Amino acid sequence: KNEVEQSPQNLTAQEGEFITINCSYSVGISALHWLQQHPGGGIVSLFMLSSGKKKHGRLIATINIQEKHSSLHITASHPRDSAVYICAVSSSRNEKLTFGTGTRLTIIP
Amino acid sequence: DAGVIQSPRHEVTEMGQEVTLRCKPISGHDYLFWYRQTMMRGLELLIYFNNNVPIDDSGMPEDRFSAKMPNASFSTLKIQPSEPRDSAVYFCASSLGQGGYQPQHFGDGTRLSIL
Secondary structure, eight states: OOSEEEEOSEEEEETTOOEEEEEEEOSOOSEEEEEEEOTTOOEEEEEEESSEEEEETTEEEEEETTTTEEEEEESSOOGGGOEEEEEEEEOTTSSOEEEOOOEEEEEEO | OOOOEEEOSEEEEOTTOOEEEEEEOOTTOOEEEEEEEETTTEEEEEEEEETTEEEEOTTOOSTTEEEEEEETTEEEEEESSOOGGGOEEEEEEEEOOSTTOSOOEEOOOEEEEEO
16 A cells, blocks of 8 residues: 555546545655646646645645545636646655655646 | 756667766755656655765665765766666756755656667
8 A cells, every 4th residue: 555645546627616636645744745747847846734724826735634634626627727736745754755646637628 | 046957858868878867956955856757656756865965865776876966056867877667757856854844846857768
């Protein structure tokens, strides 16, 4: 079993829909990271959080430390949100990130 | 401030050749990471440095791979000799560290194809 599990692996939705991507982890962490990667593109850090909720524009990330679970929400989704979203966790013991396998999101106009 | 800069963006070379990938981290960042991304295995950490010193190279696949960081503003990842299975996108990232509480900033990656 991977230390970081994401679901779903693939998600296709219509423009305007509310999107939720889930991440569960099985190890102790110092922080959870959400990353975005557009096709053929680089990797951008969207959020880093260790408790509660963070919001940036139409993106919202939440984490429940007790349940070892995080969600990434996108409101009013747009085709430009189409990308792979990657969950990763970092440990306070070192600086290494452990990655989930990613969720490929496609938003249809 | 400029982000993490990687070069080249694309590299196509023949099996057996030496390949050198380069990375310039964000100024002031004391951690530098090298990652490899493939369809089969996703993102994998190869090695990371703290203050130019290699801390963990357990992800380096074999002796054909080596990485150096001669100063705070430059790092290289070298593959010699290269093999087709080394084909992947290689990312460099840097961060301020502090116990995993800082985000990592990624470069645009080097897409490597070994023929």
